Amino acid sequence: MDIAHSAQKPSPGEPPVVSVQDVSITYRTTFEKVPTLKSAIVRLGRGERAVHVVEALKGVSFDVTRGSSVGIIGANGAGKSTLMRAIAGVLPPSSGRVEVRGRISALLALGVGFNSALTGRENVILGGLASGLSRKEVVARAEEVAAFAEIGEFIDVPVRTYSSGMYQRLAFSVSVHMDPDILLIDEALSAGDASFKVKANAKMAELMKSARAMFLVSHSLNAVREMCDDALWIHKGKLMMHDTPDACIKAYTKFLEVGENAFTLEDL
Known part of the structure; x- marks a missing residue:
């Protein structure tokens, strides 16, 4: 199903729904790749701790207009999920700013935000309330969410008993049934069998038609090509390219073939 061309396009002069301006995110951890007994003794004697600085994002800037479906590609550790968390407001930038216009529903990882001790229904209600819906609205929507996720009577069982597929299908269903203006999905479409993926694609198309x-x-370049009309390629925290899915995929796959040292965008 071609989702990329199903959305309404913005009016001239309309501000972007998401604007990321010179965003950098830096982590400071005490992780050490290859600790040695000598280095540990030296630090202990000095009262020091090894600090490792991770620059997850480095000066990333882009705008996204209403009706866009944006694919984000790059290797593991490139900063893709960090960027999604920044857009969702979960992770504040170390510098720069993120501006979002609209209600966000984020499926950032497997069941993020779920309480494993609560039932699926209770998690649906909590997720809806967190999205700004009334309790009456989310209670009425619980059966629809359960039916879409194909978990049946397990909706009233603690989610800690769910299989990974059930867990992820419910998380996806909650995200797409809460009337989001902006939907963030991190590898969510790997959930379920072929029939569920078809249903998930149809739901995405429905959301995009609502502008x-x-x-x-996604690590699936075909999914990005089929579902998106815009794309970002990120490498080691830097935005390498913001272009059409075909252009970004072409550049990214060439990068993978020739290696980082031999690659320049001018070679395309």
Whole structure:
């Protein structure tokens, strides 16, 4: 199903729904790749701790207009999920700013935000309330969410008993049934069998027809090509390219073939 061309396009002069301006995110951890007994003794004697600085994002800037479906590609550790968390407001930038216009529903990882001790229904209600819906609205929507996720009577069982597929299908269903203006999905479409993926694609198309924006992080380049009309390629925290899916995929795959040292964008 071609989702990329199903959304309404913005009016001239309309501000972007998401604007990321010179965003950098830096982590400071005490992780050490190859600790040695000598280095540990030296630090202990000095009262020091080894600090490792990770620059997850480095000066990333881009705008996304209403109706866009944006694919985000790059290797593991490139900063894709960090960027999604920044857009969702979960992770504040170390510098720069993120501006979002609209209600966000984020499926950032397997069941993020779920309480494993609560039932699926209770998690649906909590997820809806967190999205700004009334309790009456989310209670009425619980059966629809359960039916879409194909978990049947397990909706009233603690989610800690779910299989990974059930867990992820419910998380996806909650995200797409809460009337989001902006939907963030991090590898969510790997959930379920072929029939569920078809249903998930149809739901995404329905959302895009309502002029909402979508971000999709995926290692499946075909999924990005089929579902998106815009793309970002990120490498080691830097935005390498913001272009059409075909252009970004072409550049990224060439990069993978020739290696980082031999690659320049001018070679395309």
